[in-house]
Amino acid sequence: MLSRVAASFYWLSRYIERSDGILRMLKINYASSQDAVREFTWEPVIRIYSGADQNLMNRLKNDSRAVLTYMVTDKTNPNSIMNMITLARENARSVQEHITRDLWQCLNDYYHTVKDPDIEQKLQKDDPISTLDVLTKQIMLYYGTAEVTMERGEGRSFMNIGKHLERAIQAIDIIDIKFGSISGNPDLLTNTTYWKHLLLSLGGYELYLKTYRAGLEAQNVMELVILNSDFPRSVIYSVNNIQVFFERLRNNSNREDYREISFQIGRLQSYIKYSSVASIQETGLHQFLTQIKRELYGIGTALNEHYFANS
Amino acid sequence: MYQSAHFNQYNAISGVWDEMYDANANIRDHYRKVIDYLAKESPDDLNKKEDLARRLFMSQGITFTVYNSGEGIEKIFPFDIIPRIITGDEWAFVEKGIKQRLTALNLFLKDVYHNQFIIKDGVVPIDVIYSCPHFLREMYKLDVPYDIYVHIAGIDLIRDEQGTFYVLEDNLRTPSGVSYMLENREITKRLFPDLLPTCNVRSVTEYPTILYKNLQSLSPRQNSNPTIVLLSPGIYNSAYFEHTTLARLMGVELVEGRDLVVHNHKVFMKTTTGLQQVDVIYRRVDDDFLDPLVFNPSSILGVAGIMSAYRKGNVAIVNAIGNGVADDKAIYSYVPDMIKYYLNEEPILKNVPTHQLRHPDELAYVFQNINKMVVKKTNESGGYGMLMGHAASEQEIEDYKKEILKDPRNFIAQPTISLSAAPCYIQGTLQPRRIDLRPYALCGPDGIEIVPGGLTRVALKEGSLVVNSSQGGGSKDTWVLA
Numbered sequence: 001m002l003s004r005v006a007a008s009f010y011w012l013s014r015y016i017e018r019s020d021g022i023l024r025m026l027k028i029n030y031a032s033s034q035d036a037v038r039e040f041t042w043e044p045v046i047r048i049y050s051g052a053d054q055n056l057m058n059r060l061k062n063d064s065r066a067v068l069t070y071m072v073t074d075k076t077n078p079n080s081i082m083n084m085i086t087l088a089r090e091n092a093r094s095v096q097e098h099i100t101r102d103l104w105q106c107l108n109d110y111y112h113t114v115k116d117p118d119i120e121q122k123l124q125k126d127d128p129i130s131t132l133d134v135l136t137k138q139i140m141l142y143y144g145t146a147e148v149t150m151e152r153g154e155g156r157s158f159m160n161i162g163k164h165l166e167r168a169i170q171a172i173d174i175i176d177i178k179f180g181s182i183s184g185n186p187d188l189l190t191n192t193t194y195w196k197h198l199l200l201s202l203g204g205y206e207l208y209l210k211t212y213r214a215g216l217e218a219q220n221v222m223e224l225v226i227l228n229s230d231f232p233r234s235v236i237y238s239v240n241n242i243q244v245f246f247e248r249l250r251n252n253s254n255r256e257d258y259r260e261i262s263f264q265i266g267r268l269q270s271y272i273k274y275s276s277v278a279s280i281q282e283t284g285l286h287q288f289l290t291q292i293k294r295e296l297y298g299i300g301t302a303l304n305e306h307y308f309a310n311s
Numbered sequence: 312m313y314q315s316a317h318f319n320q321y322n323a324i325s326g327v328w329d330e331m332y333d334a335n336a337n338i339r340d341h342y343r344k345v346i347d348y349l350a351k352e353s354p355d356d357l358n359k360k361e362d363l364a365r366r367l368f369m370s371q372g373i374t375f376t377v378y379n380s381g382e383g384i385e386k387i388f389p390f391d392i393i394p395r396i397i398t399g400d401e402w403a404f405v406e407k408g409i410k411q412r413l414t415a416l417n418l419f420l421k422d423v424y425h426n427q428f429i430i431k432d433g434v435v436p437i438d439v440i441y442s443c444p445h446f447l448r449e450m451y452k453l454d455v456p457y458d459i460y461v462h463i464a465g466i467d468l469i470r471d472e473q474g475t476f477y478v479l480e481d482n483l484r485t486p487s488g489v490s491y492m493l494e495n496r497e498i499t500k501r502l503f504p505d506l507l508p509t510c511n512v513r514s515v516t517e518y519p520t521i522l523y524k525n526l527q528s529l530s531p532r533q534n535s536n537p538t539i540v541l542l543s544p545g546i547y548n549s550a551y552f553e554h555t556t557l558a559r560l561m562g563v564e565l566v567e568g569r570d571l572v573v574h575n576h577k578v579f580m581k582t583t584t585g586l587q588q589v590d591v592i593y594r595r596v597d598d599d600f601l602d603p604l605v606f607n608p609s610s611i612l613g614v615a616g617i618m619s620a621y622r623k624g625n626v627a628i629v630n631a632i633g634n635g636v637a638d639d640k641a642i643y644s645y646v647p648d649m650i651k652y653y654l655n656e657e658p659i660l661k662n663v664p665t666h667q668l669r670h671p672d673e674l675a676y677v678f679q680n681i682n683k684m685v686v687k688k689t690n691e692s693g694g695y696g697m698l699m700g701h702a703a704s705e706q707e708i709e710d711y712k713k714e715i716l717k718d719p720r721n722f723i724a725q726p727t728i729s730l731s732a733a734p735c736y737i738q739g740t741l742q743p744r745r746i747d748l749r750p751y752a753l754c755g756p757d758g759i760e761i762v763p764g765g766l767t768r769v770a771l772k773e774g775s776l777v778v779n780s781s782q783g784g785g786s787k788d789t790w791v792l793a
Contacts, residue, residue, distance in 0.1 A: 002564060002566060002580060002581065003582060003583055004570050090546060093551070096559065097555045097556075097558040101371075101559075104372060105370050105372075108369070109370055253584040254584050307583045309581045
């Protein structure tokens, strides 16, 4: 497979996965803003996806409709859904003959749905959850189509590596910010809605209830979203999948390149696998997450160098 | 005759060959089945079909992008739902004519880059060839596989008032549009279920298979599974959709210049498992951008050193480099002479009479009759840089004349040919619009094959004679009947 094609597969998936994460975040945060007794703040969301621009923060943090527009249709926001899908589609376009026609049509439909001027109108006037659901459904369709139609080959491996790398990074960002907010506000530690929304935005609320019947506790939440390998949005689940799909790229002609990255992935996998809530707390959650994130970025860089020929 | 009002309003343009109506305003036999079928549909149904066509094009991403104020706007190449129909006899004639013409043009290219007998025998003047910017000395004495230069040709045909076919242009470099031939047919299948078999329409789906077979036969390595690639300028090229379609249908790798590298006079592509040698390149990049070491040094679309690999015979390039000398508009008028010279045959397809403005007497004649002329630049295509004498204002004509006088070699003039018209579905009624025809001919070691069909381009503006997509043209599905 051409290096450029592999890179496009990888980035296509990363952008789609990121847009999926963003849509889920927006939906849950919007829902929780309707629950809020006092003024709801969008600050953590804005901080994850747009950094710490103070002007932007002041303009948006208490205005749900403005945040939705900014995160979905605003072209000046590099992480808006509009820009994500445009980039995903550009990548898909350059590998059009490698993805199935069904998948390409799926992306096209998603793109045209986001581009539809009605979307902005609806985000402003109607129930935003319906609109966010329409968009999320497009992504579900995309994942389903990819699963059903894509050849089980190299291309799909690169897609899945990109997808899980992005998913792990997103989960880390969300956990880091949510737990980080506690240090300034210890009351949150016992605030059930706070944890409920964290779990909902990662889609792990139901699994949590089934696993821990004792109510919402920070330590259990931490265990679920980092260490539970059955939870499809946990950090360890994503890292395991990176390993599984990378394994499939093993090949006689590139042993050196393979071994180097395989080593990096294995080291990260073990690091998380042999951690416990207690050991994480000992290291400090933030330090722990920062370390994992650094390793993930390292894997991305190594792929770039050894497989995408962008060195 | 028909109940539906939208079919009664059709007024054929007087003095123009109408593909559907004969001189007595009767529907020609080969259009009858389709018209019967359409007449049963209400305008509402037809509008729905038109809408379905638009949606199919959109969701399949069959679009081209127009860049405007930094933002890409996606457009679909307008598609008219009424097919253009060619009878079996008409097609047999066209097919024979194109094969003859292409055979001569291939011989001409071989000759002009080798012994140049045609110049020495005074059939084509030397200055016309050497002043052509597409005549490349880099190709001199270079042997290409099977002496084939033009592997893929798109010959533009038009019909005059009597329905006679004329060749308007030979496209021998990187003719585009064949994906629309294929896609238009797919869309028609969706729009009019069962209509194609009822009408005995010949299939066009063989095209990618034939092309692939030809490309495979050109591989310089004795290898049962040569590496064939399609070289595209990238996703911002307006024909990118076509490149991906062809690559997909042939199952070959689509590459960009940055994916290729030349090492030791061999071309390789960069893959996730290392370098892989490339045997055949179907390139959709112009000559000038192909190799920055030999041609345009600022080009980043090509591959540095590719020309050296080509000269060594380590890679086959399709179409051959330097074909522009044969489809130059100034050379065009010598094609009938070439056919006589190389084949000792009378040309089957006629040329449009062409005035070379480098001859002072022809220049004077054209200036006197400019209202009846179409003046074109010899090295431009896509309908750019053209003067339509009958429609231009005084001022435009004066400006254009000044432009011509700067370098008359760059211009030719042809009498305005009244293109034939075919019915189009426009705003709920059938209306005649002008059309041309571009069949695609594939030339391989086993001879020339032409898929029965082609791209019919249509000037959608009322009264317009320009069919180019950049100038408001659209296209139709093109049927050749068995």
